[in-house]
Amino acid sequence: SNSVSASGGTGVVWREVEGEAPTSPGSSGYAGERGSSNASSASGIEEIGERDGGLVNGIADSQPAWVPGKRHVNEDDASVSWRKRKKHFFILSNSGKPIYSRYGDEHKLAGFSATLQAIISFVENGGDRVKLVRAGKHQVVFLVKGPIYLVCISCTEEPYESLRGQLELLYGQMILILTKSVNRCFEKNSKFDMTPLLGGTDAVFSSLIHSFSCLWQLLGETDDSLANVYVLEASADTYLMLLTTRSDAFYHLKECRASIEAVFLKSNVLSEVQRSMLDGGMHIEDLPVDPTSRSGSASSHLGQHSPERFRDTYTGIGGPCGLWHFIYRSIYLDQYVSSEFSSPINTPQQQKRLFRAYQKIYASMHDKGFGPHKTQFRRDENYVLLCWVTQDFELYAAFDPLADKALAIKTCNRVCQWVKDVENEIFLLGASPFSW
Amino acid sequence: MGLYSTATISADAVKLCVFDLRRGQREGEEVEKILYFYPSELPLTDQLSVIGLSEGLITFTRIFSPDAACEVIEAERHSHVFYEAEPDVWMVMVVEKNKELEGIWRIEALRGMLKEVHSLFVMFNGSIRAMLDKESTGALIRSHLFSFITDYLFDFLAGKKLQLPSFHDSLQERGTVQMLTVGREAAIEIQSLVRVLESCAGSAGCHSLVLFHDLLVSTSVCPDDTVNLYTYAVLRMTPRALSASGSSWSYIRKGNTAAHLTTGSILPTSSTSTERVQGSRDTSPSGENRYLIARPLQQGKWSKGKDGFLVTNQWGSDMNASFPTVWLQQTKERMYLCAHQHKNVTIILLIPVTSINNAEREIPVLKQQLLENASLKILKVEEKLAKGWGGENAYHVSGYRYLLVDGDRCVSRASPAAKAATLAKESLVAMCKLREEVDMEKSRTKDDDVNHDKDLEVCIRAKNNSWIVARILRGKELYVVLEKANETLLYASDAIEKFSNRYCNGTFS
The missing domain is CATH 3.30.450 (Beta-Lactamase)
Incomplete structure (x- = not known):
């Protein structure tokens, strides 16, 4: 299968997968999770604790590459290890038949699946709809999509809104593979067993779940509309995604594959892509110390930093005692830019933790009701987080937990100014945001 | 008709139940689990459905979170708030979310109500489990819980609806004590008063709490006991509480005679429909009542006597009915609860039950002693506190x-x-x-x-x-x-x- 569907503007990243794991998983952007499927190592529980999501961005050399695919098929709800996993995902039918489980064998989880179904329909029979159950550190999040029930059981401290969004994406993924005619199947036969139809697609689901810790997932608003995405593997590490909401156009795209590839070759676009990859992204160290002297060479702040310039500008704005990371989202363009991870956010674990902290402050800023808050400053034992929402942009920035408040505010202002200065280079201007 | 006629309350808005997971294990006996259900008029099948779902979720969440079972269910139209009051004894409150703003609340604030009513219940009656052990049919605990929780909920009744804590109460914290800040001089006076108070009953381990208006001035019991006693005093004993219940006294009495607390369908089917719980003797319709129950949270329970002591009647069925007692968590001891009021100063004196042989005779003597020894000091303390009192807005900070x-x-x-x-x-x-x-x-x-x-x-x-x-x-x-x-x-x-x-x-x- 070549097609992947995405919900709304979140853009599910997928590549051509022929049932098996892709050839170079490290390049997919969600590689590097610790404890991959060959986890025969000791310290089971500890490992379980780590293996609940993924890496945010890039991959440390020493990390074993994350390989998509089903884990721990021998487990079921009676296994202690299964119960201790940090984040479960289940898809089941409204008759309680298991369709997908992130961990464990679906058939062995039939009883558990029936329990989930019983909870959902019990509440439904009372004229209500269950959304969330909280118990200690655990959250159980429910999503009902016609005859399909989706459930997430997690102790990752992610906000309800985030987990629900992930279930929406999972549903989108499933519908992409099976199409909406599954609803008709269930209408005809409520006991319909869907698992064979999904045979071999475990890698797709596990990749998707793994990518739930990516930055783009934070800023994406899910909606119900489905897009058809056609993914071309243009080179070893470059992919082209073509999106359309029209399914007929989608088949047309598929037919055009050859000519698109020809255009690639002629236009030299791939080497352009390669070059910009090598040039690197936004570095916090490049942030101008003195905002008044930002004239002239602003553009050179992007990439290509010579060791000399590095020395010039590295005076404590970033790094261990200052700004660790930021995300800037242009609301008008519906695009975001984020810095590379600065020290000490070096490991995937630290990056994931920061991502979760962003998730929380995002949910807190965007609580439904009176509309988003304007500013938020939050200091706990891990970070100082500053969030700023205006009509033009949203900024999320992470600092050392001991950072000085006044300096942090100053730095944020500087980041915003800086991004505005280099806006032409980092954002795709003139492109209309995806809207369907 | 007050709260007892719950038919007038929008039945769906609030449900509150207490159930015991150790009871009614066999199929067909599930009703045995139910110890309290509000509103009691709700059909038994609906009551069982609330408890069935709650029990199901408790069991389910324990698969993943064995140490902390279900705390809350958020559904589209209702929030279900869980509180495990005692091992296997659960309290669940189901609150309807309405579309308007008023339906915004903190789950912890709602759980605070469950904690509060349970703590108060235990203070007066001991634990639910202990009472179940004493009388295993559950009729005794049901009678007690029914009158106690219903009396408690009465305070939340606004018109025909229960008004639960909402976002309006964001700057309040249930289950805490509000203290009066006193100057050095007043503090010394209070200290000396407390010493006199607690020596009244000889060497017995007496304890005391002193309140000024609705603020705590001093306490000699642990924080948990202090919170319970303080909460109760502010609800029913301080001058403000007395005048509040006084003004609605006749109304309550009317309500009381009109509607005896029908335990309704929560009792096992073997019970006859004549089974009733009765709160006060004078309204007893006949001799069919099985238990005489103290109702410490009943409105208008207390009144101030000529000697300044607060008096109550019909406290319970036992011999010392007119002398209320409470359990202290700290010492696991039962204490007589004596309260004296001078203007806005309320003094609560706790005397160990074990130190009194004949309450009817000894407590009045004790009160007399207290008046003789402490009257002057009480006057002095009241004067000092009243002089330094900043009024209702004493702790207002402008701009904040x-x-x-x-x-x-x-x-x-x-x-x-x-x-x-x-x-x-x-x-x-x-x-x-x-x-x-x-x-x-x-x-x-x-x-x-x-x-x-x-x-x-x-x-x-x-x-x-x-x-x-x-x-x-x-x-x-x-x-x-x-x-x-x-x-x-x-x-x-x-x-x-x-x-x-x-x-x-x-x-x-």
């Missing part, structure tokens, strides 16, 4: 709306309710949501490390330009709303710092 909680000592101080009510709804809702976030952070770190308190600082500029601030430091919490403040974060931080330095001994600076 705040709540300060010391979790370890169960003490809080807050802007006067009337002042907090001047805040925009938007600000109060934002504070309510921020507190919910903090509640969740607190519960997450709760089990990790007992000695490690979560430290947190959150400063939010809401859409209406108010600043919503939370500071958590070493178990102390400060919540502040600043409206009409300058727009910069640093200005807001400075304002909090000033407040902390001036009113919190720099705790949050």
Whole structure:
């Protein structure tokens, strides 16, 4: 299968997968999770604790590459290890038949699946709809999509809104593979067993779940509309995604594959892509110390930093005692830019933790009701987080937990100014945001 | 007809139940589990359905979270709040979410109600489990819970509806004590009064609490017991509580005679429909009542006698009916509860039941002694406190709306309710949501490390330009709303710092 569907503007990243794991998983952007499927190592529980999501961005050399695919098929709800996993995902039918489980064998989880179904329909029979159950550190999040029930059981401290969004994406993924005619199947036969139809697609689901810790997932608003995405593997590490909401156009795209590839070759676009990859992204160290002297060479702040310039500008704005990371989202363009991870956010674990902290402050800023808050400053034992929402942009920035408040505010202002200065280079201007 | 005629209350809005998971294990006997259900008129099948779902979720969540079972179910139309009051004894409150703003609340604030009514129940009656052990059919505990919780809910009745804590109460904390700040001189006077009070009953381990208006002045029991006794005093014994219940006294009595507490369908089917719980003897319709139950939370229970002592009648069925007793958690001891009031000073004296052989004879003697020995001191203390009293708005800080909680000592101080009510709804809702976030952070770190308190600082500029601030430091919490403040974060931080330095001994600076 070549097609992947995405919900709304979140853009599910997928590549051509022929049932098996892709050839170079490290390049997919969600590689590097610790404890991959060959986890025969000791310290089971500890490992379980780590293996609940993924890496945010890039991959440390020493990390074993994350390989998509089903884990721990021998487990079921009676296994202690299964119960201790940090984040479960289940898809089941409204008759309680298991369709997908992130961990464990679906058939062995039939009883558990029936329990989930019983909870959902019990509440439904009372004229209500269950959304969330909280118990200690655990959250159980429910999503009902016609005859399909989706459930997430997690102790990752992610906000309800985030987990629900992930279930929406999972549903989108499933519908992409099976199409909406599954609803008709269930209408005809409520006991319909869907698992064979999904045979071999475990890698797709596990990749998707793994990518739930990516930055783009934070800023994406899910909606119900489905897009058809056609993914071309243009080179070893470059992919082209073509999106359309029209399914007929989608088949047309598929037919055009050859000519698109020809255009690639002629236009030299791939080497352009390669070059910009090598040039690197936004570095916090490049942030101008003195905002008044930002004239002239602003553009050179992007990439290509010579060791000399590095020395010039590295005076404590970033790094261990200052700004660790930021995300800037242009609301008008519906695009975001984020810095590379600065020290000490070096490991995937630290990056994931920061991502979760962003998730929380995002949910807190965007609580439904009176509309988003304007500013938020939050200091706990891990970070100082500053969030700023205006009509033009949203900024999320992470600092050392001991950072000085006044300096942090100053730095944020500087980041915003800086991004505005280099806006032409980092954002795709003139492109209309995806809207369907 | 008051609360007892619950038919008039929108049946769906609030449900509250108490059930015991150790009972009714066999199929067809599930009804045995139910110890209390409000509203009692709800058909038995509906009651069982609430309890069935609750039990199901408790069992289910234990698969993943064996140490902390289900705490809350959020559904589209209802919130279900769980509280395991005693091992396997659960309280669940189901609250309807209405579309309007009024339906915004903190789950912890609702759970606070469950905790409060249970703590008070245990203070007067001992644990639910103990009573179940004493009388295994459950009829005794059902009768007690029925009158107790129903009396408790009465305070939340506004018109025909129960008015539960909502975002309006964002700057209040149930289950804490509000203290009066006294000067050095007054403190010495109070200390000497307490010494006299507690020596009244000879060498027996007496305890005392002193209140001025609705604020605590001194206590000699542990924080948990203090909270319970203080809560009860403010509900039913302080001058304000007495006058409040006094004014509605006749109304309550009328309601009481009109509707005896029908336990209704919650009793096992073997019971006849004539089974009743009765609150006061004088309204007894016939001799068919099985239990005479003390109703300490009944409105108008207390009145002030000529000698300044608060009196109550019909406390229970036992010999010492007119002398109420309470259990202290700290010492696991039963104490006689004596209360004396002089103007706005309320004194609660606790005397160990074991030190009194004949209450009818000895307690009046004790009271007499107390009057002889302590009267002058009480007068003096009252004078001192009244002189230094800043009035209702004594703890108002202009420009700030705040709540300060010391979790370890169960003490809080807050802007006067009337002042907090001047805040925009938007600000109060934002504070309510921020507190919910903090509640969740607190519960997450709760089990990790007992000695490690979560430290947190959150400063939010809401859409209406108010600043919503939370500071958590070493178990102390400060919540502040600043409206009409300058727009910069640093200005807001400075304002909090000033407040902390001036009113919190720099705790949050």
